[in-house]
Amino acid sequence: MSLTNDQLQTVAHLARIAVEPEWTEALRSDINGILDQARRLDDPRLNDLEPMAHPLDQVQRLRPDSVTETDQRETLMDGAPAHEQGLFLVPKVIE
C-alpha cells in the first residue's frame, strides 16, 4: 500500500499541519519509505510475538498517593500569551 494524496491530506489535518501543494510529492515519497520499513513487521515469523509496550526491559515505578506539588500558578502563567482571573486564555473554541 502506498499513501494517496487524499490520505496525506487527512493525516496532515489530524496533526494540524498545513501541507503546501508543492511539498506533497516529496512528503508522499518520504512517508511511503517509512511505511515500507514498517511493513517489515508483517513478517509472518513475528505473528506469535506479543507486542512490546516499551523498548526498555523495566517496569513502571509507582509513586505514593500524596500531594507534593504546591500552587505555582503565578510562575506557570508567566509563560502564557494571555491569562485572566487565573485562567489561561485561548482563541475561542466551539464544539
Add this chain to the structure above:
Amino acid sequence: MSQFAIPSGWEVVIGLEIHAQLATRSKIFSGASTAFGAEPNAQACAVDLGLPGVLPVLNEGAVRMASLFGLAIDAEISRVSSFDRKNYFYPDLPKGYQTTQLARPIVVGGSVTVTTGEGKKAGEHTIRVTRAHLEEDAGKSLHEDFHGMTGIDLNRAGTPLIEIVSEPDMRNPEQAVAYARKVHAIVQYLGICDGNMQEGSFRVDANVSVRPEGDEKLGTRTEVKNVNSFRFLQRAIEFEIERQIDLLETGGEVVQATRLYDPDRDETRLMRTKEEADDYRYFPCPDLLPVVVDDETIESWRAELPELPDAKAERYQSEYGLSAYDAGVLTSSRATAEYFEAVVAREGADAKLAANWVMGEVAALLNRLECEIGACPVPADKLADLLERIADGTLSNKLGREVFEALAEQGGSVDEIIEARGLKQISDTGAIEAMVDEVIAANPGQVEAYRGGKDKLFGFFVGQVMKAAKGKANPQAVNDVLKRRLAGD
C-alpha cells in the same frame, strides 16, 4: 414513572461507558492535588500543563483503586498493563493527547447483576463488563466571554479516571439505569469515587441502537453524552430510542454520531459525526513503562474489599428477614445502608420497623428537602430513639410521625418532644376503659346493632374512642378493651 414503552417489533441494544473519577489525593501522573473547588489552575503543575521535559510518574493509589473495582466485579486484574496516547487537539488537553490504556487495560471482564421491576415483574439481568481502564481527565473550558476568548482551567487535568465499558447487554432504559446505579453504588462502597454526578465525578455515556426484533445484526448506534443524573440517563435513552425508530420507520437512516442530551428541552442534539473524530492515532506511551502487579499485591487488595451491595442485601434478608426488594433499596447506596445499620444497631431494634421508616418517612423527607441521606436532619441515632418509643408503646406510629416531623424541623430529643407536646400514648388500661365505657353509654343504638351481628360497627367504636383520646390511645389496648366490653364483660 415514565410512560415510555419500546414499540413492538423493535429491539433496543444499549451499552454504557462510565467515567468514574478516582478519589485519590493526588493526580494520576503528578503530585498536584485533586481536591474539588480550588481557585482555577491552583492545582495544575508542570506535568499537568504538559510542559516540555516533564515525565509522568504513575500514582500507586490509582492502580489500587482501579484494581479494587475489578476485584469487586469478579474481573481479571492484568498482571501487566500499559498506557497509550490518544491524540486529539483541544485546549483543555494541553499535551495534545490523553494518556489512557487501549491495548492492555488494568481490568478485563467481570460482570454486574441488576434487578429491575418489583414483585412479580422483578427480573435479574447480568451485564458483562468488557474492561475498565485507567486514564487521565482533561481540564475545563469556560466559554463565557473573555473578550471573545476561551478560559482554560487545568485543575481537573490529570485527575485519575477509570472508564468502565460494558458489553451491549442492556435491552431497555430501566436495565441501563439499574446498571449505572449499581456501578455507582459499587464505587462508593469501595470508597474509590465520591459518585457526585453534578460535579462530574461520575459520568455516563450511553451507546444506543435499535434493530427489528429477531435481527442478528446490530443497528447503527449513537453515543449520548452530557447526562448528569440517572433520571436524565433514562430520558436521554428513551428519546434516542424514539428518535431512531421514527427515523427508520419513515425510511430514513441512523447516522453514527455523538449526541448531547439537553435536559431543558429533553432531547438529544448532534454534537459530531464519526467521520474523522475516531482517528485518534493511538500508540504506546513512550514515557510510561509497563505496569506490573504481582499476585501478593492483588491478594492484599482483595482483603481490603468491604461488604458489597449484593452481599449486604443477602445478609439483610437472612439476618433481618427483609424482603429482597427492601434489602435492595436499603443497600442501593452505601450512605443509605450505613444509616439503616446505625438505626438497627440499637439494642432490641426491630429491623422491619426500621426498614419501613428509612424507606418511608426518611425517604419522603429527603425527597422533600432534596437532600442526601448523609445530611438528613434526623440522624440515625434520633430515629433509633424514636423507634424505641414506638416499640415500647409510648408512641403509636401516627404519633411517631409527628415526633419525626418535629425532629426534622427543630431538632431536639425524642423524649423532650413527646413531653413538650403531650404526645404520650395512653396505654393505661383504666383510662382506656373509662373512655370505652363513655362511648358505649353514649351510643346505645349502635351497641345493640353490633351485638345483633353488625360486626362492621367495631370500627365505628374504635373511631369514637380514638376521638375521645385525641388519637393518643394505644390502638391495641383500645381494641382489647372494646372487644371485652362489647361482648358484655
